[in-house]
Amino acid sequence: MNQKPEKLIDKKGIRLDGRKADELRPLKLEVGILSNADGSAYIEHGKNKILAAVFGPKEVHPKHMALQDRMVLKCRYHMAPFSVQERKSPAPSRREIELSKVIRESLEPAIFMEYYPRTMADIFIEVLQADGGTRCASITAAALAMADSGIPMRDLVVACAAGKADDTIVLDLMDEEDKLGSADVPIAMMPNLNAVTLLQMDGILNHEEFETAVNLAIEGCKKIYTIQKEALKAKYVNAKGEEAEE
Amino acid sequence: MAAVVTSLKQKQIAQLAEKGKRLDGRGLEDYREFKIEQGLIEKAEGSARVLLGKTEVLVGIKIETGEPFPDTPNEGVMTVNAELVPIASASFEPGPPDEKSIELARIVDRGIRESKAIDTEKLVIEPGKKVFIVFVDVYVLNHDGNLIDASALAAVAALQNTKMSNYEVEDGEMKVKSGYTPLPMKKNPITITFAKIGDKLIVDPCLDEEQVMDARLSMAIDDNGNICAIQKGGTGYFKPEEILTVSKLAKDKAKEMRKKLGW
Numbered sequence: 001m002n003q004k005p006e007k008l009i010d011k012k013g014i015r016l017d018g019r020k021a022d023e024l025r026p027l028k029l030e031v032g033i034l035s036n037a038d039g040s041a042y043i044e045h046g047k048n049k050i051l052a053a054v055f056g057p058k059e060v061h062p063k064h065m066a067l068q069d070r071m072v073l074k075c076r077y078h079m080a081p082f083s084v085q086e087r088k089s090p091a092p093s094r095r096e097i098e099l100s101k102v103i104r105e106s107l108e109p110a111i112f113m114e115y116y117p118r119t120m121a122d123i124f125i126e127v128l129q130a131d132g133g134t135r136c137a138s139i140t141a142a143a144l145a146m147a148d149s150g151i152p153m154r155d156l157v158v159a160c161a162a163g164k165a166d167d168t169i170v171l172d173l174m175d176e177e178d179k180l181g182s183a184d185v186p187i188a189m190m191p192n193l194n195a196v197t198l199l200q201m202d203g204i205l206n207h208e209e210f211e212t213a214v215n216l217a218i219e220g221c222k223k224i225y226t227i228q229k230e231a232l233k234a235k236y237v238n239a240k241g242e243e244a245e246e
Numbered sequence: 247m248a249a250v251v252t253s254l255k256q257k258q259i260a261q262l263a264e265k266g267k268r269l270d271g272r273g274l275e276d277y278r279e280f281k282i283e284q285g286l287i288e289k290a291e292g293s294a295r296v297l298l299g300k301t302e303v304l305v306g307i308k309i310e311t312g313e314p315f316p317d318t319p320n321e322g323v324m325t326v327n328a329e330l331v332p333i334a335s336a337s338f339e340p341g342p343p344d345e346k347s348i349e350l351a352r353i354v355d356r357g358i359r360e361s362k363a364i365d366t367e368k369l370v371i372e373p374g375k376k377v378f379i380v381f382v383d384v385y386v387l388n389h390d391g392n393l394i395d396a397s398a399l400a401a402v403a404a405l406q407n408t409k410m411s412n413y414e415v416e417d418g419e420m421k422v423k424s425g426y427t428p429l430p431m432k433k434n435p436i437t438i439t440f441a442k443i444g445d446k447l448i449v450d451p452c453l454d455e456e457q458v459m460d461a462r463l464s465m466a467i468d469d470n471g472n473i474c475a476i477q478k479g480g481t482g483y484f485k486p487e488e489i490l491t492v493s494k495l496a497k498d499k500a501k502e503m504r505k506k507l508g509w
Binding site (some may be wrong): 094095097098100101102105108109185189190193194195196197198199200201202203204205206207210211214215218 | 463
């Protein structure tokens with residue numbers, strides 16, 4: 001166990017990892033990296049390393065789950081046993097079950113579910129390494145995987161957290177700030193539609209701090225959105241279009 | 247069948263909301279009548295039943311001793327579990343907790359934990375070795391919407407009602423003495439849920455409204471009016487300005503309820 005740092009932010013307003021209050025961690029996104037999935041993406045956000053895959057649209061299983069007017073969306077957020085300091089049991093924890101639900105609900109508003117009645121799509125998220133903010137990074141990656149699968153979407157979904165470390169509202173909390181900070185506000189949104197699709201919070205914030213945190217997280221989302229779109233273009237803009245030529 | 251009813255009601259509920267009205271005659275920002283009874287389960291260390299409209303939730307508190315978490319050796323432990331028992335609704339099935347009941351338990355947990363409602367430092371028997379574990383079991387008895395607020399309310403009311411046996415430690419052995427002390431509490435969080443239907447925000451949705459809502463937003467508010475936990479649910483979205491409206495309304499509503507409850 002590492003020694004607890006006394007302060008999360010120094011006198012000059014610099015955080016433990018050298019960032020300013022409104023600075024994001026380094027971000028790397030790749031689209032279409034799993035050959036068996038219909039859509040896939042990989043994200044490195046700080047030390048988070050996460051894979052997302054989409055399988056679908058496909059036949060609903062079990063059949064009675066099928067909906068006559070829309071697609072069924074399933075999501076599994078899962079952490080690898082080696083992704084955290086102390087080995088995590090591979091069985092789904094209550095936290096993972098809750099996160100699977102909120103991640104699914106954050107992506108669903110973006111998907112044209114009604115275009116695919118009587119079908120389903122699976123979103124699988126595997127956290128290979130966790131570093132605080134895995135739900136946000138998972139959403140950013142899963143939205144790319146969904147777009148890569150070709151299922152039509154209203155917008156990409158992008159997520160980022162803001163929170164409170166010591167007495168400052170900061171963007172994009174990493175592990176220590178997440179654990180030792182006094183509040184965490186993860187937000188997912190469709191930036192083009194200005195629509196927030198995930199909002200959670202724990203910790204203590206007054207009304208003004210909450211407003212600052214929400215606005216900061218939204219700014220963070222918009223920055224990541226630019227990187228996210230570039231990642232999608234990187235796969236498709238320069239693609240030779242083999243299928244089209246055949 | 248439910249889908250047909252839902253799409254018919256959806257139109258009706260949305261049209262009413264547009265005029266500032268609701269199916270059960272409430273205004274958009276009116277909370278349903280609620281009633282709290284404490285201490286109705288004698289075998290539990292604490293208990294409370296909340297009636298919120300027709301929604302009914304019973305919470306029982308059991309206290310045991312056990313080991314603290316390694317990262318908090320000087321604090322007792324609290325754990326929340328929720329059971330959506332089949333008697334409460336035709337849509338609930340027996341079996342292990344599904345994502346709905348896990349989410350419910352975790353929202354109730356966060357409200358209590360993040361507001362530091364229980365003074366967990368006073369639940370230590372032997373630092374790092376033996377502490378009290380507070381089990382909060384949420385039992386939904388009848389589902390007519392807004393299980394989150396009803397469960398959160400019942401949980402805090404049950405904790406307030408909780409009595410612990412007096413004890414003394416002799417040579418590392420714990421001995422129960424006669425008499426009881428109340429569970430040490432620091433805060434009484436209140437959770438307020440809003441549903442979004444069309445572009446209207448309504449507080450305390452009933453089941454019909456929940457079935458047609460686009461999304462919901464729940465906020466736990468502590469005694470000082472600070473927000474201590476939030477959960478968005480449902481497959482719709484909120485505009486950023488709607489979020490700020492909800493946080494303001496939730497604070498006002500919690501204050502109003504606090505007055506009514508005398509918390």
